[in-house]
Amino acid sequence: MADVNCTAPVCNPGVLVEAIEELGWTDKPFVFDITKGAQDYVRAVDAAVKSKPDYLAININFGTEVIDKQLKQAKADNIPVIGAGGTDATNVTMMAQNPAALETAGKYMADVALDDKKGPVNVAVPTDISLPSLESMTNGVQQRIAEVPGAKADLIELSFSQPQATNVSGIVNYLKSHPDTEYLLFPGTGFYSGLNQALKGAGLSDKVKLVLTFPYESDVQAIKDGEFIAVVGAESNYQWRMADAMARLAVGEELATKTPVNDFRLLTADNVDVAGLNPANYQQVYRAAWGL
Numbered sequence: 001m002a003d004v005n006c007t008a009p010v011c012n013p014g015v016l017v018e019a020i021e022e023l024g025w026t027d028k029p030f031v032f033d034i035t036k037g038a039q040d041y042v043r044a045v046d047a048a049v050k051s052k053p054d055y056l057a058i059n060i061n062f063g064t065e066v067i068d069k070q071l072k073q074a075k076a077d078n079i080p081v082i083g084a085g086g087t088d089a090t091n092v093t094m095m096a097q098n099p100a101a102l103e104t105a106g107k108y109m110a111d112v113a114l115d116d117k118k119g120p121v122n123v124a125v126p127t128d129i130s131l132p133s134l135e136s137m138t139n140g141v142q143q144r145i146a147e148v149p150g151a152k153a154d155l156i157e158l159s160f161s162q163p164q165a166t167n168v169s170g171i172v173n174y175l176k177s178h179p180d181t182e183y184l185l186f187p188g189t190g191f192y193s194g195l196n197q198a199l200k201g202a203g204l205s206d207k208v209k210l211v212l213t214f215p216y217e218s219d220v221q222a223i224k225d226g227e228f229i230a231v232v233g234a235e236s237n238y239q240w241r242m243a244d245a246m247a248r249l250a251v252g253e254e255l256a257t258k259t260p261v262n263d264f265r266l267l268t269a270d271n272v273d274v275a276g277l278n279p280a281n282y283q284q285v286y287r288a289a290w291g292l
């Protein structure tokens with residue numbers, strides 16, 4: 001199989017390889033640099049399709065529109081495509097993560113802030129809306145906040161194409177100019193690195209509370225240290241779901257849905273551990289399903 005993914009931690013590189021090796025299959029990676037934008041992403045997808053794999057997995061960071069030609073070619077070549085991202089499922093066999101699932105993650109982040117405040121809140125979302133997955137989570141936040149009279153959700157528009165120090169400065173500057181902001185809601189960890197120290201340096205660490213979704217193992221200590229009031233655990237290792245779809249197709253099983261529901265759980269400093277980042281015993285469940 002061919003595997004298109006970015007090299008940044010936010011893309012969880014390498015996890016799909018673990019699952020594919022469990023199946024005894026061969027994984028050929030086609031990596032792209034998310035900081036170089038859609039052009040490098042299209043290059044990787046194009047090369048992956050041309051390699052004519054039996055199955056193609058794509059972390060669809062920049063959506064399906066820019067790879068429409070490649071997806072149509074994969075369909076013509078009878079290559080099932082299993083994707084993940086906040087984008088539509090046109091010419092994709094299944095989206096292991098999809099807009100509905102990601103919007104749910106955003107709504108749950110908003111629920112955390114609303115429950116903590118026990119009333120209307122002012123939240124801001126550091127995000128890069130050029131990435132459909134982040135856009136979907138941001139939409140979820142805005143939808144939930146819009147249901148509460150007097151609550152407000154703003155965007156802090158950032159970009160993976162600029163240095164993280166620039167993104168951190170953008171968040172700090174926003175908070176200085178918007179002192180009524182009570183919560184920062186992070187759709188993934190991509191823009192969090194270095195922020196805690198910057199907030200302390202600017203005297204803002206006690207002025208705003210933080211909420212996160214899609215944490216990874218590297219975030220567990222920060223959660224234990226109380227840097228977030230709560231975290232929405234959201235199938236961080238979703239690539240196992242992608243491998244499961246391919247395994248089912250390989251034995252002629254029809255997939256139940258193109259847009260499956262994802263599993264979520266609430267994590268705090270009191271209950272977080274590495275095992276809690278994903279559904280309980282998920283690897284053993286998949287191995288059993290695969291007859292291993």
